[in-house]
Amino acid sequence: MSNPSLLPDLVHANDRDDVADADAVATLDGVPVSQRIRERIKAAQRRFHANDNIADFIQDGELDALVDEVQTKMAAVLSSLVIDTDSDHNTQDTARRVAKMYVREVFKGRYVAAPATTEFPNVEHLNELMIVGPITVRSACSHHLCPIVGQLWIGVMPNEHSNLIGLSKYARLADWVMSRPQIQEEAVTQVADLLQSKMQPDGLAVVMEADHFCMGWRGVKDMDSKMINSVMRGSFLKDANLRREFLSLLQRKKA
Numbered sequence: 001m002s003n004p005s006l007l008p009d010l011v012h013a014n015d016r017d018d019v020a021d022a023d024a025v026a027t028l029d030g031v032p033v034s035q036r037i038r039e040r041i042k043a044a045q046r047r048f049h050a051n052d053n054i055a056d057f058i059q060d061g062e063l064d065a066l067v068d069e070v071q072t073k074m075a076a077v078l079s080s081l082v083i084d085t086d087s088d089h090n091t092q093d094t095a096r097r098v099a100k101m102y103v104r105e106v107f108k109g110r111y112v113a114a115p116a117t118t119e120f121p122n123v124e125h126l127n128e129l130m131i132v133g134p135i136t137v138r139s140a141c142s143h144h145l146c147p148i149v150g151q152l153w154i155g156v157m158p159n160e161h162s163n164l165i166g167l168s169k170y171a172r173l174a175d176w177v178m179s180r181p182q183i184q185e186e187a188v189t190q191v192a193d194l195l196q197s198k199m200q201p202d203g204l205a206v207v208m209e210a211d212h213f214c215m216g217w218r219g220v221k222d223m224d225s226k227m228i229n230s231v232m233r234g235s236f237l238k239d240a241n242l243r244r245e246f247l248s249l250l251q252r253k254k255a
Contacts, residue, residue: 050181070099109179142181150210157203203235
């Protein structure tokens with residue numbers, strides 16, 4: 001039988017080990033890589049909210065170091081959740097998996113530059129409604145880091161001076177924006193801003209419908225609720241008939 005008087009010492013020893021592990025993060029000149037990136041952003045007087053892209057402030061090799069740092073700190077989180085990752089074979093590599101998932105996958109839109117998009121002139125002077133979708137999008141609620149999974153529709157009314165982009169680029173650009181901790185209202189606006197800057201159309205519309213796991217997995221645990229929101233720019237905002245045509249075509253595609 002274990003000696004109860006030894007248990008506090010053992011617990012404190014484990015705590016000291018966890019603190020030591022948490023301090024052993026990826027550093028350069030003794031400074032954690034996250035701190036170095038943060039200092040560059042602050043020096044440039046730029047914002048680094050959850051849904052901001054900070055790729056301009058990350059140098060070669062630092063993403064790998066950031067994965068190492070997140071891994072170490074995630075291991076400390078698992079320890080604080082009283083999970084024995086030493087003897088539990090299912091969680092021995094969880095800290096590394098989660099670190100790679102956050103930095104390289106589900107939040108990669110924060111850390112990498114926008115995907116290359118070839119823009120070409122509207123030679124034929126197209127000026128008819130174009131609709132792209134549904135594009136499957138995946139994000140995470142910035143309140144609880146729970147998944148957001150849904151679909152996106154994009155409507156474009158080009159003019160003779162608009163740039164056009166390849167069909168697959170809509171999905172790539174949307175994924176880049178969505179791969180960050182977000183709230184849906186801001187995410188749709190970011191997608192609209194990005195496409196507007198690249199294409200300069202007469203009108204732009206973005207509609208998103210998504211399931212939020214922060215409602216279905218926790219909290220009220222309502223699995224059926226969805227959120228739908230839209231952004232209308234230019235002619236979609238001013239021309240009620242165009243807006244009605246776009247929305248009616250969406251309903252047909254969703255039926």
